[in-house]
Amino acid sequence: MISEQxxxxxxxxxxxxxxxxxxxxxxxxxxxEGNSFAEISDLLGRVRQTFSLYWHNYQIIVLLVWKWITxxxxxxxxxxxxxxx
Numbered sequence: 001m002i003s004e005q006x007x008x009x010x011x012x013x014x015x016x017x018x019x020x021x022x023x024x025x026x027x028x029x030x031x032x033e034g035n036s037f038a039e040i041s042d043l044l045g046r047v048r049q050t051f052s053l054y055w056h057n058y059q060i061i062v063l064l065v066w067k068w069i070t071x072x073x074x075x076x077x078x079x080x081x082x083x084x085x
Contacts, residue, residue, distance in 0.1 A: 005062075006032050027051045028058045 009029040016022050023044060030040045031051070041048040 002032050024054050027054045031055045031058075 006029055009025045009032070013022055013025045013029070016025070023046075027040055027044065027050075030043065031037075035043075037048040037051045037055070040051045044051075
């Protein structure tokens with residue numbers, strides 16, 4: 001699953017022309033690869049708290065998307081069951 005997320009981030013990094021989004025994608029990718037916020041701040045030349053915020057926001061988005069998919073899937077299953085019955 002992590003390798004899929006890293007691949008999506010690599011694709012997003014290639015497709016974006018916005019420097020700020022590129023930096024965010026790169027920071028999140030580095031977190032997924034196991035780097036600490038201190039290591040990332042050294043690599044990218046920003047304050048550690050910046051990357052902590054990027055990571056926190058990324059985790060919230062992933063959680064919300066996962067919940068939405070789960071809830072949507074449950075609704076689809078219940079709709080299919082009612083159609084079959």
